[in-house]
Amino acid sequence: MSVALAPLIVFAASQVGTPGPANMALLATGARFGFRAALPFVAGVALGKQLIIWPIGFGLMELATRVPWLFTALKYLSAAYIIWLAWKVANLRLGQGDAGARVPGFAAGLIVHPLNPKAWAMIVGSFTAFIGPDVSTLAATATVACVLLACQIVMHPLWTLGGDALARSVAGTRTEPYLMWTLAALTVASVLFVLFAKGA
Template identity: 75%
Template structure:
């Protein structure tokens, strides 16, 4: 095998399972609407990463090397969008309000394409775990399958975790602090990717 599958699976699990803009959005959605109502959003988030993996696997990063300013601008636009989402999370209150609906599948699809951590994770996967000369289809399909498997396991857990927290703190003084903490962690994760220079 030209992809170090076992090593990449460990890397992928550590990345998908740790806090980042997508997981914190999932947790906030679960806390606000409950796991069942959030499932279409969860599915969109999981499949949205495929919208990055396949173009990267078939040469998007080569194009990025030829037009770095475009990709630098996209990175900052994406970061601004995630921070705007964090502001919305900070001002949310828990519960299933009749005036609001859980975000759907389409809303989930755009989370990872606008998530700097996802881009860093995927490019790191291709550069660190794929042997030179590996056919693009083989490398991309392997990376895609491993990441999707990790997401299908861990994304619902983050959403469920948010739902569990909401049951205990909804309507209490801690509710506001939870939402602001989730928002602050989201912003911190974006800033870490932008300025930390790592893939986590």
């Protein structure tokens, strides 16, 4: 099978572009502090996924074969975490100008994906569904790393810019709570898809 590159790109774009904890963090940061101020955080979020991709590519998933129940438990705990986070998003209210708040920087962005269960599921899915056993470890890992990073470079700034635009247009209006509830529902839906579409 080698590398199914086109399907991998479609999968990566759909996963990176849909609501999830990282995109909600980007949206909220853009809404609260503005697009330009959030750019160091955006860069950290994009590069932080590399901290997961390379260890997984070079053997971390062997642990899943040896201790499968651990990863199954982690999957359901991760889903519970994201649903809790979605509840927080649903009750988040947009708006800039909080004088007491500090803009999260590059280092804060780096830890978003290592703590994001959706990112782990996305990366594991990339390796298992689109990379053949005949591909070398280095080539497989580099391919997944480059495809996901390219999607992030395009889409993460868009989420942040969207947060900035939303804060300017709907903050404080009657539309705001409905928008946040919709984003929260999409986040939960994306997690449930990852949880059940791939099996236990």
